[in-house]
Amino acid sequence: MIRTIVVDPLAPSHFAFKEVDAPQAKPWEALVKVKTVSLNRGEVKDAKDQEAFSRPGWDFAGIVIEPAKNGEGPQKGARVVGLLPMGAWSEQVAAPLSMLAEIPEKLTFADAATLPVAGLTALYALRKGGMLLGKRIFITGSTGGVGLFAHQLAAQSGAYVVGTASTEEKADLVRETGSDEVIIGYSAISSARKFGPYDLIIDSVGGNTLAALLPQLAHQGVCVAVGFSSSNTSTIDMMNLVTSGGRTLYSFFLGEELTRQSVADDLSLLARLVTDKRLIPRIEVEAPWTEINTVAQNMMERKFSGKAVLHIA
Incomplete structure (x- = not known):
C-alpha cells in the first residue's frame, strides 16, 4: 500500500490522504518513487469539481525503482522528472516513458518538479511565434509559473519582451527574468500599445484583457x-x-500539445537549461506534502508568485 492525495469535498481545500494499492507498471512504464511534486493553479481549482477520492496531480520528480519491462528508458536508480494526467501526488507512480526524462545529478528534485506543466507550456507557447530573434513579445500573468519561464526563455531567444505585474515589487521580479518593459496594473493593458505591435502575445488572463490585446x-x-x-x-x-x-x-491546451511533441526530449532540454543556470525556477513555497491544504489555499488566494513545491517524506 502507498499513500496518495485524493479529492475530499469535506477537507478545507478539498484534499486529503488515503492509502491505496501500489501502482502496477505496464511494459512501457517505469515505477517511480516520488520525491517532490509541484502545484499548478489549474489542478487545484479543478479539484473542487472532481468526484470524491479522485486522484489529482500532474508534476513530479523522483527516483526510478523499477524500470520499464520493455528495457527502454531510465534504469533503476535514475533521477527523473515526469508528467501525468492525474495521480502524481503519490508516494509512487507508474509513468509512461514518453512523459519521463532523466535529470542531471546537479538538478534538485524541487527545481525539477516545477518544469513539466509550467515549463512545457511556456516553451510550446513561445514556439508558436517561430524564430523569435528581434521580435516583440507581450506576456500576461508574468509572475506566475508559466509567465516567469516564458519571460526567461523569450529573453534568451533574443526577443524584445514586455510583461505585466500588479505591484512595483512584482514588477522587479519580472525585470529579473530579462523583461525589457513591465506594465504595472492589469487595468492598464491598453498602455502596452506604446511598445507594440507584437509578433507574439501569450495571454493567460482572458476576458477583457484578451479582447484588448x-x-x-x-x-x-x-x-x-x-x-x-x-x-x-x-x-x-x-x-x-x-x-x-x-x-x-491560437487556443492552447497542453494536453493536446503533448500528443504532437517529444515530451521526454523537451523535459530534458528544460532540465539542462536549469542545470546550466540559464533557466531559474522561481519557487516561492516549499513544504511537506502534509501541508497540501494550506499551500493550495494560499495559491488560490494568490498569496505568492511563482511555484509551490511539496516534498514527500
Whole structure:
C-alpha cells in the first residue's frame, strides 16, 4: 500500500490522504518513487469539481525503482522528472516513458518538479511565434509559473519582451527574468500599445484583457491563449480582427500539445537549461506534502508568485 492525495469535498481545500494499492507498471512504464511534486493553479481549482477520492496531480520528480519491462528508458536508480494526467501526488507512480526524462545529478528534485506543466507550456507557447530573434513579445500573468519561464526563455531567444505585474515589487521580479518593459496594473493593458505591435502575445488572463490585446498584434502576429484567470468569456472586435487580416488567435491546451511533441526530449532540454543556470525556477513555497491544504489555499488566494513545491517524506 502507498499513500496518495485524493479529492475530499469535506477537507478545507478539498484534499486529503488515503492509502491505496501500489501502482502496477505496464511494459512501457517505469515505477517511480516520488520525491517532490509541484502545484499548478489549474489542478487545484479543478479539484473542487472532481468526484470524491479522485486522484489529482500532474508534476513530479523522483527516483526510478523499477524500470520499464520493455528495457527502454531510465534504469533503476535514475533521477527523473515526469508528467501525468492525474495521480502524481503519490508516494509512487507508474509513468509512461514518453512523459519521463532523466535529470542531471546537479538538478534538485524541487527545481525539477516545477518544469513539466509550467515549463512545457511556456516553451510550446513561445514556439508558436517561430524564430523569435528581434521580435516583440507581450506576456500576461508574468509572475506566475508559466509567465516567469516564458519571460526567461523569450529573453534568451533574443526577443524584445514586455510583461505585466500588479505591484512595483512584482514588477522587479519580472525585470529579473530579462523583461525589457513591465506594465504595472492589469487595468492598464491598453498602455502596452506604446511598445507594440507584437509578433507574439501569450495571454493567460482572458476576458477583457484578451479582447484588448488582439488589436495590438502585428501583421502575421499570433496570440496564444493559454488560460482565462479573469474570465472564461471575451467579447472580441471581430471587424478589427477580420479586416486587419493575417492575425492568429491560437487556443492552447497542453494536453493536446503533448500528443504532437517529444515530451521526454523537451523535459530534458528544460532540465539542462536549469542545470546550466540559464533557466531559474522561481519557487516561492516549499513544504511537506502534509501541508497540501494550506499551500493550495494560499495559491488560490494568490498569496505568492511563482511555484509551490511539496516534498514527500
